[in-house]
Amino acid sequence: MVAENGRSLNLGGATAEGGGAKKITGRFNELKSFLLKLVYETQRLNPHDAAACILFLVPIMLQAQHLTRAVRSKIIVNDVSFDVNAGELLAIVGPSGAGKSSLLRLLNRLDEPTSGTVLVEGKDYREISTRDLRRRVGMVMQRPFVFPGTVAENLGFGPQQQGRTPTDDEIEQLLRDVGLIGYAGQDVRHLSGGEAQRVCFARALANQPAVLLLDEPTSALDETAKLDVETVIRRISAQGVTCVMVTHDFRQARRLAMRAAQLAFGKLVRVGPVSEVLNVETALS
Amino acid sequence: MLKQLFPNQVALGFAQAGVTAVLAMIVGFAARKRGIHVELETLIALGRGLAQIVAVGFVLVLMLKGPQWTSAFMLSAMVIAAGATSARRTKKIPGSFQVSFWSILLGSGSVIAVMTWAGVIDGAITSIVPVGSMIIANAMNTNALALDRFWAEVESHVGEIESALALGAAPDVSVSPAVEKSFSASLIPALNNLRSLGLVWIPGLMAGMVLTGSSPLYAAIYQFVVIAMIFASSGLTSLISTSLIRHRIFTPAQQLAIAR
Numbered sequence: 248m249v250a251e252n253g254r255s256l257n258l259g260g261a262t263a264e265g266g267g268a269k270k271i272t273g274r275f276n277e278l279k280s281f282l283l284k285l286v287y288e289t290q291r292l293n294p295h296d297a298a299a300c301i302l303f304l305v306p307i308m309l310q311a312q313h314l315t316r317a318v319r320s321k322i323i324v325n326d327v328s329f330d331v332n333a334g335e336l337l338a339i340v341g342p343s344g345a346g347k348s349s350l351l352r353l354l355n356r357l358d359e360p361t362s363g364t365v366l367v368e369g370k371d372y373r374e375i376s377t378r379d380l381r382r383r384v385g386m387v388m389q390r391p392f393v394f395p396g397t398v399a400e401n402l403g404f405g406p407q408q409q410g411r412t413p414t415d416d417e418i419e420q421l422l423r424d425v426g427l428i429g430y431a432g433q434d435v436r437h438l439s440g441g442e443a444q445r446v447c448f449a450r451a452l453a454n455q456p457a458v459l460l461l462d463e464p465t466s467a468l469d470e471t472a473k474l475d476v477e478t479v480i481r482r483i484s485a486q487g488v489t490c491v492m493v494t495h496d497f498r499q500a501r502r503l504a505m506r507a508a509q510l511a512f513g514k515l516v517r518v519g520p521v522s523e524v525l526n527v528e529t530a531l532s
Numbered sequence: 533m534l535k536q537l538f539p540n541q542v543a544l545g546f547a548q549a550g551v552t553a554v555l556a557m558i559v560g561f562a563a564r565k566r567g568i569h570v571e572l573e574t575l576i577a578l579g580r581g582l583a584q585i586v587a588v589g590f591v592l593v594l595m596l597k598g599p600q601w602t603s604a605f606m607l608s609a610m611v612i613a614a615g616a617t618s619a620r621r622t623k624k625i626p627g628s629f630q631v632s633f634w635s636i637l638l639g640s641g642s643v644i645a646v647m648t649w650a651g652v653i654d655g656a657i658t659s660i661v662p663v664g665s666m667i668i669a670n671a672m673n674t675n676a677l678a679l680d681r682f683w684a685e686v687e688s689h690v691g692e693i694e695s696a697l698a699l700g701a702a703p704d705v706s707v708s709p710a711v712e713k714s715f716s717a718s719l720i721p722a723l724n725n726l727r728s729l730g731l732v733w734i735p736g737l738m739a740g741m742v743l744t745g746s747s748p749l750y751a752a753i754y755q756f757v758v759i760a761m762i763f764a765s766s767g768l769t770s771l772i773s774t775s776l777i778r779h780r781i782f783t784p785a786q787q788l789a790i791a792r
Contacts, residue, residue: 357694359785377786382700392691405699447695454699 276485279305279334283505305332306368308458308489309384313363314353323349325513326363331458336480336490338504338521340497346513347493348389351460354491355384368457382409385456389463391443398422398438398446399431405454413453421449424486425479441472448479452488459483461492465499477503497525553578595657603657607644607664611637614672622679626789631776632675639769640664640671643761652757663758666737667765670722674766675773678718682777685710686790693788703782711774718774722766725759735759 282305309331316324324346331337339347352358354365356377365372372380382405394401399418406413413421418431425445430438438446444464451459461480465473480503484490494500500507501521508518517524534551538544560574595602615633622628644664647653653663686693686707696706729735730752738755742748783789 355698356785357698357787359783359787378700378702381698386695386698388691388695388698390691392695394692394696404696404701408700408702408705450699 275487276334280505283332283335305334307331307366308333308368309354309491310366310369311350311354311363312366314350314360314365315362316349316353316358317361323513324353324360327510327513327515328363329508329515329518331489331491332506333489334484334487335505336484336492336503338500338507339491339493339510340495340500340507340525341510341516343495345510347495347510348462349513350510351386351462351491351493354458354460355381355386357381357386378408382454383456384458384460385451385454386460386462387444387447387451387464390467391440391447393435393438393443393446393450396435397431398427398433398435398449401435401446401450402431402453405450409454417453421453424452424482425449426475439472441468441475444468444472444476445479448476448483452483456488458489458491461490463493463495466495501525549582553582592657592661595661600655600657603660603664606661607641607668610665610668611640614668614675618672618676618679621676622683625679625683625777625780627780628679628777631679631773631780632672635675635769635773635776636668636671638772639675639767640668640765642768643667643765647761652761662737663761666758667762670762671765671769674718674722674770677721678714678770678773679777681717682710682714682774685713686781686788690788690790697786697788703786704778706788707778707781711778715770715774718770719763719767722763726763729756729759 307330311327311329311331314324314327315322327350329337339350341347349358353360356365356372367375367380367384375383385405394404402418402421403413415431419428422428422430425448427442427445427449430442430446435443435446444467448464464480465476468476477499480490480492484503492500492504504521506519507521507524509516509524534544534547538547556574556578557571560571563570591606595606612633614636615629618632618636619629622632625631644653644660644667648655648660653660689710692709693706697703725735735755735758737758738751741751741754781788781790
């Protein structure tokens with residue numbers, strides 16, 4: 248039941264269906280955070296029951312299974328397994344060089360895992376066509392690589408790959424979601440860094456992805472632009488889009504994420520509620 | 533001056549080559565004054581170029597006595613050499629020899645074959661080998677330019693290409709700006725040849741024809757014919773090489789596979 252709602256709401260959130268869907272999204276999120284809290288409380292008492300609760304109540308969107316990647320015999324990602332629940336925002340934290348971005352690039356198969364795999368809604372991602380996988384698992388990169396042309400042309404790129412041209416209303420809705428109303432005809436050369444990054448968010452959302460991978464999306468931005476982008480991330484997450492965000496900024500992870508996975512030397516050290524993972528981290532450092 | 537000293541044509545040729553080599557070496561030593569050390573390189577290149585072209589001259593002398601179809605062997609050997617030369621200049625690119633070889637073979641081979649069939653190129657060895665070699669040499673340069681530019685475009689636009697892939701674009705779509713740029717950049721020399729023909733330069737073939745006593749008007753028209761054929765085969769070669777290379781930089785799972 249929840250699974251059904253979650254899925255249809257993802258689509259509703261990204262298209263221009265309007266107020267009704269948003270209202271339900273809000274209720275769903277209330278319910279979701281209540282359930283997640285419940286699960287985390289239970290987790291302290293009995294891990295097995297907690298796991299059962301998660302499986303039963305919150306559908307799992309992505310499952311990383313023993314992901315390993317080696318380049319020229321150097322192991323960058325080492326046997327990493329974790330689940331991403333539908334609708335949550337999971338932060339991947341760790342020092343630079345820990346393999347965070349490399350791990351993220353395995354999740355939409357931008358790089359090939361040496362071993363291990365990813366299940367997307369229960370299906371091995373090698374059984375899904377790569378292009379379809381990347382439409383469903385979108386990505387926003389560290390730097391905003393906008394394509395030459397207008398903002399609207401950038402937003403239309405993803406849908407056009409599926410043979411679909413977004414309507415003006417869809418474009419407006421996407422721009423509203425990222426706080427760039429009226430930017431449709433703007434040439435991308437005239438955008439600031441923060442605006443260009445928000446165009447990249449809208450461009451990824453135009454594909455109506457179920458999951459959005461965020462690779463340090465604010466690290467190349469100044470403080471104001473960073474806060475603008477964080478607002479966008481919060482809004483996307485509230486619309487029910489599952490997010491996996493790489494960040495080296497613990498405070499940012501605390502502000503945005505529900506759970507965190509901590510990496511060190513390519514290995515997963517711990518994964519859990521953000522407060523726990525990051526408290527241990529600060530206590531150690 | 534040399535003509536009186538060397539009555540024999542071949543001896544005269546070597547003497548003329550010697551004088552020009554001295555001139556080139558003077559330039560090489562002049563560069564040294566500016567701290568650019570190319571003397572040895574110049575000397576080797578001069579010696580090598582002379583030996584190669586004299587060898588070709590000998591082969592032509594031998595072939596003239598044989599049947600016409602031997603020119604096909606000569607041109608094939610040239611295509612292989614052109615592929616190898618092109619590939620040496622673009623070592624970083626995976627499979628650059630195969631790409632270069634097939635592009636040059638198809639790009640120049642089809643033009644030479646069709647034009648010979650149509651009677652634009654004379655089938656005689658003395659005509660098809662030099663004209664064919666010009667077409668092949670230009671196809672080689674175009675191919676090297678196209679591959680080099682393509683690689684540079686891809687290396688400097690990894691972010692854009694991967695962004696396109698991450699949005700569900702097919703690999704061909706993600707590198708299409710690089711393909712377009714390398715295609716047009718590789719055709720600049722061939723286009724410039726056409727544009728400046730007669731204004732800036734009177735190319736070697738026309739000069740040669742006039743020197744050996746052809747009508748200057750026919751020589752001029754035929755020079756245009758050759759430059760136009762070179763343009764056609766260059767365009768074809770570049771089209772083939774850019775479409776072959778764009779598949780080689782992706783894995784079967786549509787991942788950009790260039791060493792970073």
